[in-house]
Amino acid sequence: MGMTFKTIQEARQVVSFYAMANKKKLKTKKSxxxxxxxxxxxGCPFTLLIxxxxxxxxxxxxxxxxxxxxxxxxxxPLATYHTLAVxxxxxxxxxxxxxxxxxxxxxxxKFKLNVSRSKLKRAKTMALDKLEGSFKDDxxxxxxxxxxxxxxxxGTDVVINISxxxxxxxxxxxxxxxxxxxxxxxxxxxxxxxxxxDGTFLKGKCKGQLLVAVGQDxxxxxxxxxxxxxxxxxxxxxTWFIQLLRISLELKNGEIVTFMSDMQKGLLDAVANVVPExxxxxxxxxxxxxxxxxWRSGEEKKLMWWCAWSTYEEEFKDTLKVLxxxxxxxxxxxxxxxxxxxxxxxxxxxxKNLMVDNNFTESFNSWILEARQKPIIKMLEEIRVKxxxxxVKNEKMGRKWQNDISPTAMKLxxxx
Ligand SMILES: [Zn+2]
Numbered sequence: 001m002g003m004t005f006k007t008i009q010e011a012r013q014v015v016s017f018y019a020m021a022n023k024k025k026l027k028t029k030k031s032x033x034x035x036x037x038x039x040x041x042x043g044c045p046f047t048l049l050i051x052x053x054x055x056x057x058x059x060x061x062x063x064x065x066x067x068x069x070x071x072x073x074x075x076x077p078l079a080t081y082h083t084l085a086v087x088x089x090x091x092x093x094x095x096x097x098x099x100x101x102x103x104x105x106x107x108x109x110k111f112k113l114n115v116s117r118s119k120l121k122r123a124k125t126m127a128l129d130k131l132e133g134s135f136k137d138d139x140x141x142x143x144x145x146x147x148x149x150x151x152x153x154x155g156t157d158v159v160i161n162i163s164x165x166x167x168x169x170x171x172x173x174x175x176x177x178x179x180x181x182x183x184x185x186x187x188x189x190x191x192x193x194x195x196x197x198d199g200t201f202l203k204g205k206c207k208g209q210l211l212v213a214v215g216q217d218x219x220x221x222x223x224x225x226x227x228x229x230x231x232x233x234x235x236x237x238x239t240w241f242i243q244l245l246r247i248s249l250e251l252k253n254g255e256i257v258t259f260m261s262d263m264q265k266g267l268l269d270a271v272a273n274v275v276p277e278x279x280x281x282x283x284x285x286x287x288x289x290x291x292x293x294x295w296r297s298g299e300e301k302k303l304m305w306w307c308a309w310s311t312y313e314e315e316f317k318d319t320l321k322v323l324x325x326x327x328x329x330x331x332x333x334x335x336x337x338x339x340x341x342x343x344x345x346x347x348x349x350x351x352k353n354l355m356v357d358n359n360f361t362e363s364f365n366s367w368i369l370e371a372r373q374k375p376i377i378k379m380l381e382e383i384r385v386k387x388x389x390x391x392v393k394n395e396k397m398g399r400k401w402q403n404d405i406s407p408t409a410m411k412l413x414x415x416x
Contacts, residue, residue, distance in 0.1 A: 005059045008036060011050045013086060016078040020087075020111045025073035044070035074114050079107075084115065084123035092127040096203075096373050100124065139174040145377050146177065155182030157226075157248045161240075178241065179380065180226035180248040184387075188215050188225050188249060194353045195225065195245075196361030197261040197271075199233035203373040209233045210372060211241045214361040216353065218406035221394060222364045224387050225249070229376060238270035246274055254278025258351040260358050262286035263337075279348050282341040283358035284308045291337070295330040304334060308343055308356045316345045 005011040015038060019026045024046070029037040035051035049063035084103075085092075092098050100120045107113040139162060146158035159178040166173035196214045208229050215223040226245055230237040251257055254275025261267050262283045271280050284305065292301060303323040310316035316339070324331035340346040342356060365372075371382035401407065 001061055001064050003061045004053060005050070006057075008033065008050075008059055011036065011059050013083065015048065015050070016080070016083040017087070019076055019078040020083070020113060022068075023072040023074075023076075023112055024068060024070070025076055026078055040068060040070055041073075042070045044068050046070075072112060074112055076111075076113055079111075079113060079115060081119050081123040081126060084120060085126035088123060089127050092124055093375060093378070095370075096128055098124070139172045141377060142174050142177060145380070146179075149179065149181075153182050155185070156180065157185075157244065159244055174376075176228060176230045176237070176240065177376075177380070178226065178228040178244045179384075180245070181384075183391075184223075184225050185248055187391075188223065191215050191217055191223060192352045193257045194351045194355070195249075195257060195259050196222075196358050196364075197238075197242075197259055197267060198358060198361040198365055199238075199264070199267070200365045200372070202229070202379070203369070207231075208376075209237075210365075211237065212361065212364060213241075213245050214364045216355070216360050217394065219394070219397070219408045220360070221390075222360045222367075224364055224383075227380075227383060229380075233264065233266060235266035235269050238264075238267045239274060242270050242274040251275055251278070256350065258348060258353070260355060260361070262358060263290075279351070280341060281347065281356070282337065284342050284356040285358070287334075287337050287342055291330075291334055294333065295327065297326075299326055300330050307334070311344045313345045316343050 005014065015026070015036075018024075025041050026038045026046075026048075027041065029039050031037070035049065037050075038046075038048040040046035045065055046068050047063055047065040048061065050059050051062050052058075053060040084107075088098070088103055091103075100117055103120045103124070104115060104117070107115050139160075142160055146160050149156055149158050157178065157180040159176075160174065161176040163171075163173040163175040192215075194216055196216075197212070198214070199209050199211045202208050202210055209232055211228045211230055211233065213225040213227070215225050217223045226241075226248060228237075228241050228244075230241070245251070246254075249257075252275075254271075255277045257275065258279040258281060259271050259275075260281045260283060261271075263286055268280070271278060287308075288301065288304060291304065295301070295304075300323065303319060303326065306319045307316055307323065310319055320331055320334070323334070344354060344356065347354075368383050368386060371379045371386065373379075374382060398406070405413075
């Protein structure tokens with residue numbers, strides 16, 4: 001009695017949840033913009049009247065006979081798809097693949113309520129559609145998020161672009177966001193100067209792609225540096241991303257740095273244009289999958305990897321000769337990929353890194369797979385928290401070292 005609600009919609013929502021929780025099959029008796037009256041079935045005395053509260057804009061429970069004489073009901077007309085969408089909102093938003101089977105299970109277990117698959121499917125779609133809107137139009141929330149990151153992490157670069165097309169129509173619509181934390185910038189400067197680049201699709205309802213820049217620490221763990229959400233991966237978005245990264249990490253013309261990526265055209269052009277002095281390695285696994293369409297036998301693949309792992313020119317040439325003997329075309333085809341981009345013998349020695357594949361960057365992307373299914377701010381926050389936690393874990397490990405040299409580096413030194 002006396003409970004108030006902001007709107008009649010809110011009142012309806014609460015009564016629907018009441019009916020579900022108490023397994024009661026209520027029916028609406030009188031319903032208009034000013035009042036709503038509920039009764040129960042089977043001569044049960046339960047009555048509830050909610051109506052406008054005098055001159056105020058709110059609504060209030062005016063009549064309540066709370067006792068039921070009826071039994072539990074296993075169907076419930078008030079459990080509409082809209083009510084169910086609100087009920088499952090968090091679960092579905094956190095996991096867009098949340099199974100309908102589980103939704104049914106929960107309703108059965110908690111409320112003894114039997115709801116059809118089609119109704120739940122509709123409820124789930126409704127909860128997800130609201131998310132899509134939040135990706136496209138939630139520019140203001142993203143700007144506030146960016147401001148919060150800048151304030152709580154001074155020196156952090158957060159850049160948000162809005163759509164020019166939408167702006168012409170007077171709408172401020174989110175287009176891209178770039179984030180590079182100050183702590184990650186500073187940390188990267190003490191690591192070997194290698195940066196893996198990769199783009200990956202967002203998995204949820206929100207469209208777009210995630211671009212990441214990832215380094216490697218002295219234990220060969222991935223070390224995330226910066227990430228961005230863009231509309232899609234192309235020369236324009238990669239150029240934008242690398243320009244911002246260049247500023248964040250003070251890369252100048254790229255003299256000191258080595259990039260690692262697969263061979264997407266947009267990305268290659270962007271690196272060449274923005275940081276023309278940088279070294280750029282091509283991931284050998286991508287060379288393998290392009291070259292290998294023709295050369296599928298194990299022997300040729302194996303020799304290709306040996307070519308990539310050759311650490312001096314003669315070794316490379318000898319291995320290539322062996323490959324040529326197995327199949328002449330496979331060797332000449334392999335040379336279509338500029339050898340200085342993928343063979344250790346030709347790598348610069350400045351970055352002190354033997355990597356010939358981009359696995360470390362791709363493993364970062366799969367590590368955040370779950371986050372990639374979420375709406376944009378939830379995703380960015382989950383990435384931030386995950387990165388923070390793994391850095392703490394790695395630091396704790398580092399504090400247990402016997403000296404200033406990492407066990408991985410020490411092992412390499414001893415092996416040689
Ligand atoms: Zn009743």
